Amino acid sequence: MRILGLDTSTSTVSVAVLEGPAEPVGPAAAAPRVLAAADVHEGNRPAELLAPTIKQVLAEAGLGPRDLGAVAAGVGPGPFTGLRAGLVTARALAHVVGVPVHGVCSLDALHAAALAAGGPADAVVVTDARRREVYWATYRDGRRTGDPQVGAPAEAAARAAALGVPVVGRGALVHADVLGAPPEALPLDPPAVQVAALALASLAGRGPQPLPADPLYLRRPDAQVPGAPKRVTG
Structure with missing residues (x-):
C-alpha cells in the first residue's frame, strides 16, 4: 500500500x-x-x-x-x-x-523518529505549545504511558526528573532554561x-489501532465566539 x-x-x-x-x-x-x-x-x-x-x-x-x-x-x-x-x-x-x-x-511520531535515530526508549517528549507552555507525554520501553498533556515546561521537567529520563523535542529547545537542551542529532x-x-x-496489526482523524487540541483556541451581550438596565 x-x-x-x-x-x-x-x-x-x-x-x-x-x-x-x-x-x-x-x-x-x-x-x-x-x-x-x-x-x-x-x-x-x-x-x-x-x-x-x-x-x-x-x-x-x-x-x-x-x-x-x-x-x-x-x-x-x-x-x-x-x-x-x-x-x-x-x-x-x-x-x-x-x-x-x-x-x-x-508525539508518538516524534518519539518513533527519535528511536529510529538511536534515541532513548524512555523519554519525555515535548513540543512547543506557545503561551509559555509545552505539549508532552511520557514514554517507557518505547510506548506512551498515559495521555498527552499540556502545561508549563516545569511540569514536563518534573516528570522527566522523577523518572530519570531525557527530554526530547523542540519544546525542550524552546524552553532549554527549564527543560535542558534536547539530545543532539535527534529530531525536533x-x-x-x-x-x-x-x-x-x-x-498490519503491529501496533494500537489508528486514531480517528480528529484534532487533539487539549485546550480551547484563542479566538472565541463572544457571549450574548449583557442586558443594560437603567
Missing part, C-alpha cells in the same frame, strides 16, 4: 509517501519504503505550505493522488490553526480519492515519515 503521511502539529510542515504492507505479516516484517519526503520549517504558515508540499512530494515519488491507498495525519496535540489545516486537508484528499484517513498522535518535530509508518504498522 502507498500511504501519504502529513503532520502540521508544530511549526514544521511535514509530508511523506511510504510504500509498505498493510496486512498482518508478522513482527519481523520489513520496514516500509520511503518514496519521497519533505519537511518545511517556515514558522506558522501551514495553510500556505501544505498543499504545495504535498504536490512536490507526490511528484518526487512519481505518483498522483489516485495512486494512494490511504492517508495518515498527525492529530496533535498542537495549536488550533496548524492542526485544522492539516486534518482538513487530509480528510478532503482522502474523500476525493476515495481512501481511508487515519490519525496518529504526533514529528516527521510525516513516522506518521505514515505508525499508521501502516497499526493497520
Whole structure:
C-alpha cells in the first residue's frame, strides 16, 4: 500500500509517501519504503505550505493522488490553526480519492523518529505549545504511558526528573532554561515519515489501532465566539 503521511502539529510542515504492507505479516516484517519526503520549517504558515508540499512530494515519488491507498495525519496535540489545516486537508484528499484517513498522535511520531535515530526508549517528549507552555507525554520501553498533556515546561521537567529520563523535542529547545537542551542529532518535530509508518504498522496489526482523524487540541483556541451581550438596565 502507498500511504501519504502529513503532520502540521508544530511549526514544521511535514509530508511523506511510504510504500509498505498493510496486512498482518508478522513482527519481523520489513520496514516500509520511503518514496519521497519533505519537511518545511517556515514558522506558522501551514495553510500556505501544505498543499504545495504535498504536490512536490507526490511528484518526487512519481505518483498522483489516485495512486494512494490511504492517508495518515498527525492529530496533535498542537495549536488550533496548524492542526485544522492539516486534518482538513487530509480528510478532503482522502474523500476525493476515495481512501481511508487515519490519525496518529504526533508525539508518538516524534518519539518513533527519535528511536529510529538511536534515541532513548524512555523519554519525555515535548513540543512547543506557545503561551509559555509545552505539549508532552511520557514514554517507557518505547510506548506512551498515559495521555498527552499540556502545561508549563516545569511540569514536563518534573516528570522527566522523577523518572530519570531525557527530554526530547523542540519544546525542550524552546524552553532549554527549564527543560535542558534536547539530545543532539535527534529530531525536533514529528516527521510525516513516522506518521505514515505508525499508521501502516497499526493497520498490519503491529501496533494500537489508528486514531480517528480528529484534532487533539487539549485546550480551547484563542479566538472565541463572544457571549450574548449583557442586558443594560437603567
